Amino acid sequence: MTKQDIQFDQAGKLRHFLTIEGLPRQTIIDILDNAENFCTVGARTVKKVPLLRGYTIVNLFFEPSTRTRTTFELAAKRLSADVLNININTSSTSKGESLLDMLRNLEAMHCDMFVVRHNQSGAAHFIAEHVAPHISVINAGDGSHAHPTQGMLDVFTIRKHKPDFTQLRVAIVGDIKHSRVARSEIHALNILGVPEIRAVGPHTLIPREAASLGVHVFHDMREGIKDVDVIMMLRLQRERMQGAMLPSEAEYFMQYGLTREKLALAKPDAIVMHPGPINRGVEIESVVADGPQSVILEQVTNGIAVRMAIMSMVLGRKQEA
Ligand code: CP
Secondary structure (H helix, E strand, O other): OOHHHHHEOOOOOEOOEOOOOOOOHHHHHHHHHHHHHHOOHHHOOOOOOOOOOOOEEEEEEOOOOOHHHHHHHHHHHHOOOEEEEEOHHHOHHHHOOOHHHHHHHHHHOOOOEEEEEEOOOOHHHHHHHHOOOOOEEEEEEEOOOEOHHHHHHHHHHHHHHOOOHHHOEEEEEOOOOOOHHHHHHHHHHHHOOOOEEEEEOOHHHOOHHHHHHOOEEEOOHHHHOOOOOEEEEOOOOHHHOOOOOOOOHHHHHHHHOEOHHHHOOOOOOOEEEOOOOOOEOOOEOHHHHOOOOEOHHHHHHHHHHHHHHHHHHHHHHHHHO
């Protein structure tokens, strides 16, 4: 079974959302266009539409999260779904219950969707292979493999500022080796036709397969961000690093931190992005993170609309059946 076979049902509708890799371009465009319609919901006094009334969505976060977990919860509530947030630390997995047994019990409660974050690459895919036919699985980040809803909200944010993907030069800077966000974003940008994607970082933090992902590798940040339209900064994922992969944080900041002086090398209207959490003074200077070219908080806001779009497409499929 290919990665795409599992994501679509027999009628060709999106059942799970596990990875952007290999998705048809039209599916990505449909998600972006649907998200556009949901943007206005958050600006209303009553921030709700009835699309998923009666559905039950379960957040299963085995790894810490601020943005993804809360925006998934807000997105589900704005679609009028019921939401359960399972506290993994106080669940019966701490008494030895296996992951699959926990899922069987949630299935028995007639839940409809599991939103899964896990530190193991492939975890969401594994769960999708084992759930009952009435359940859909959304990958909220698995190890260093994929973070597809983040990739989608990033390209949604880019499209708001730079509508023609075929004219863009995008630099992704920092710890690309451990970044599931970078992988998802590279797949999305490639599918949308971005002609130049740059991966910028030290040798130790650029994966060997970078060239096969269709990116140009730069180890000098000043060269890497020269004349780009979009700069996506990444956090150093120390929790996934084994051994010494870096000099000191001060040295890293000097070489790869985004400062006002380095930002001046990009196009004058370049946007600055970061999926968060940001580490000020490590990968980005505060004056840039909070500056006029930063769209970092827009990314967070857009995450709600994009997650509403994906959840409504995946569960709306059941209403059409
Ligand atoms: N961007 C992102 O995944 O942030 P969280 O870890 O806070 O969810």
